[in-house]
Amino acid sequence: MATAMNIPPLSFIISSFLCVLLFGARCLCESVPGMYVLGDSIVDVGNNNYLPLALAKANLHYNGIDFPTGIATGRFSNGKNIADFLAEKMGLPSPPPYLSLVSIFKKLSSSNAMVSGVSFASGGAGILNEMEELFWQSISFTKQVGYYSLVHEQLVQQLGSDEAQAHLSKSLFVVIIGSNDLFNYFNKNSKSSKEYTPQQFVDLMVSTLKGHLKRLYELGSRKFVITGVVSIGCCPAQRKDSSTGDCNAEINTWSMKYNDGLKALLHELKTELSDIHYSYCETYDVLNNLVQHPETYEFTEIKEACCGCGSTLKAEFPCTPISTYCLNRENHLFWDLYHPTEHTSSVFADSIYSGSQQITFPMNVEKLVNA
Template structure:
């Protein structure tokens, strides 16, 4: 008597064979063929190293002390950041910094690296132009999207228009940005606070971001991974202003209000175009949970930075003259602004496979299969 076997249909075998035959070497048959990252220092993998005037660089020790090479790479971390962990989870290499692919003549190289992804993220960057006034030079989101248009043009040339569209429709477009806009607004010397009320400012952030997301959609993006702003009033540089190390609740309040506007934007965005899918991570709640229940995640220090100098090690950034903690896994923060590698791995876990309470309408694991 014949027994049934789990043999895939011939059409599947044929299409899979053709896909591998045509594109296998370039990874276009993978569930996630590419990951394109936009954002700030939370996901910067070294773009700022190529900006001669930038004050926001992490290209010196003790940054990178736990990176596989043991060296500083431009990541604002003791090791890898959330973008690195997310790439690993979807089976891709970490996306290279865009500026590493650009020649001194400002021409994009013909490297195949753009197929599996590129990072445009830049420390100090904001949604709004001019947010980097504290750091002198960064790549604002408007310019990051402009750089992506060059990558899109190259992909069309490499793969042809239809193949490029198929590739990009399955790729992930990761956007982690907004903290610097709020930091800049609430800075005592802020120009923006003289021009806008806090509500007007977060509304401007949201409307500007919507226009840039639409532009990415026009350039082939269909699957978005969007992170809300975290509990940024609780980072060491904000806590140091309180004698008891308390959080800055004003900036936390407006972080939540921005996140509310962002969630409304994404719902509108999806209804306007039926082929758009997204995963939104409520980073605020994820981060707040780490702060409220540190013992669950083996944290013993949630206020003081691991690397720095002065009060809460937040008076000075992480540089060779700073001191750093011996156990990075028990610290929530690496430096005055940024999470440790361990914290970033927990964020990536939430983004990839978190429950619907914090990652909705689906997590990245589900988004991949849409």
């Protein structure tokens, strides 16, 4: 029969448990010391708040209604977005907006925040620079890469060249972009559609992105997390133009064509630059699965925006304080006319991080961490 002397005290058990948790988190942070995010409104955490003329902003209530602070932060969501959830999985703080680290003199602060990651993502951004003009102000992908080059300089000064390279080679570079370019091309007043066939346009998107990814490689990036464009024709803004609320099949077709080009590009990059590692997530299939089998994740509304205005799917105007919003955000696929709810973003983040080889290849992020 065991005596009291053989039973570890409760304080020891609790301490040991906490050590395991802390040690595990520390190890993950050592494996992924930083996360650098480039992209559009799907992962914007507030950069556009610092652009006085930007049309695409999410700094008004009811955005952020389910965020821990309960206030709008510049995220196009009722709460957290994909970038927030991925950072949590890495044991990292959510990367702050790049523009929040820049002083009024346009100089980067020496904040340690840059070591654990920075977000350059901007609502309205596209792979092609014309998106910046369309939204008056947004941070184009070209400019985002340029801003990262300044962060790279700062890290070299702060850590030294060798340590900065070691740090960046283990960090994750999350790239989620492309939807806005396609939205713009298929807009009725698009100049691009007069200059390019759809195939020429998606080829231009792919070749332009390749140049940017190679530039990121030159600046120390080695591990990329890249998603395809989702079935954007199924968002409320596209469905509202159909009398039956159907998805826009044409724009979905070209989203898939772009994704095919993106996958080929990543394969080429890996051939050209053998020390690159990447995880690609076919988020098109993830969203399609949610649309076709919403009950799997307890969604009951897949067409209408939770927050918005208008008699058709609440998709006539963005989410603002004069909008109406749904009380149960958990059961809505879309937060506003374009963007996912926090619940949907968490499903995307889970798929990106630990998805099967059917949707993430050549590996998911969980495996990329140790590649």
